[in-house]
């Protein structure tokens with residue numbers, strides 16, 4: 001009998017999350033309410049951020065972050081093309097133009113040395129991605145952006161629990177460094193609420209705007225109206241959005257957050273195990289962690305040896321019951337960007353090479369040592 005297929009990713013959740021969702025459902029308050037407020041407090045504490053605002057997903061978080069940074073029609077935002085398409089799309093949602101810069105070969109993250117050539121008089125912000133959970137070089141990016149008056153927005157969709165060293169001290173992604181960080185709770189990330197997102201910032205004015213915009217620009221949140229002994233009439237002070245997270249999702253998220261330290265510990269062990277199993281494979285490039293960064297290992301990405309066919313390797317592994325994904329996409333190569341306004345801020349050759357020459361191996365909490373050995377053996381055979 002064929003052994004079961006090993007998936008590329010799988011969320012780690014169970015009865016506590018189901019009970020929490022049930023608690024919210026039976027409480028009589030199901031949309032944004034007390035569970036969302038508690039989830040925000042607990043998330044802020046977990047990453048040591050002064051403010052945390054929950055929204056419907058990371059794409060809407062990025063949209064609000066860009067709006068707070070003042071990005072509007074005709075503006076340019078420097079970012080990586082080598083990212084999930086939501087990064088670039090959020091810029092487009094503001095009517096602005098993504099300016100794509102290349103990534104570093106070893107870290108798959110935005111190359112700070114590429115920023116200078118991408119700047120124009122229309123540049124309004126830098127959108128930096130912590131790709132697959134490895135922190136990007138925020139120090140170099142912030143040192144570049146701040147003197148030019150450019151806000152730094154962190155796409156931290158994959159980077160919950162990842163850490164970066166700043167002034168000799170380790171801090172979590174989401175603690176103040178850039179101007180705002182945006183997280184995702186999609187099932188492909190570590191902590192999941194099905195769908196969901198979070199914005200963290202040290203800027204009270206931006207946090208106030210996020211809260212206003214996520215709920216239709218309503219001056220008085222419905223939780224406040226609901227709890228008031230006086231009749232309250234609300235105003236709609238700006239054209240906002242419905243970007244709310246629900247209390248059912250937030251209740252799940254609070255349980256997921258309790259699991260985060262165990263999730264990360266497990267993934268660090270598994271990443272070390274992959275390194276052990278794969279370091280002797282000739283020509284295979286294993287992921288690098290700079291000495292100032294600690295990944296949460298949202299994904300484990302390996303670079304195939306020169307000349308190996310990505311599709312053939314992935315197919316050979318699938319034939320052996322191992323699911324993989326190709327390297328992170330490049331937005332500028334997608335049909336949606338064929339005629340859309342965007343600009344290359346320089347060469348994108350490393351971005352394209354990473355998409356075409358890397359694959360993502362299975363990694364999830366329940367994955368056993370034997371599963372990892374099966375993956376390593378299948379990869380060896382596929383390359384042989």
Ligand SMILES: *Cc1c(COP(=O)(O)O)cnc(C)c1O
Pocket residue numbers: 057058059060083084086087129131155157158183184185186195196197
């Ligand atoms: C997943 C992801 C997003 C989008 O997150 P959603 O919560 O699904 O909207 C954005 N950027 C990156 C880098 C991602 O990996």
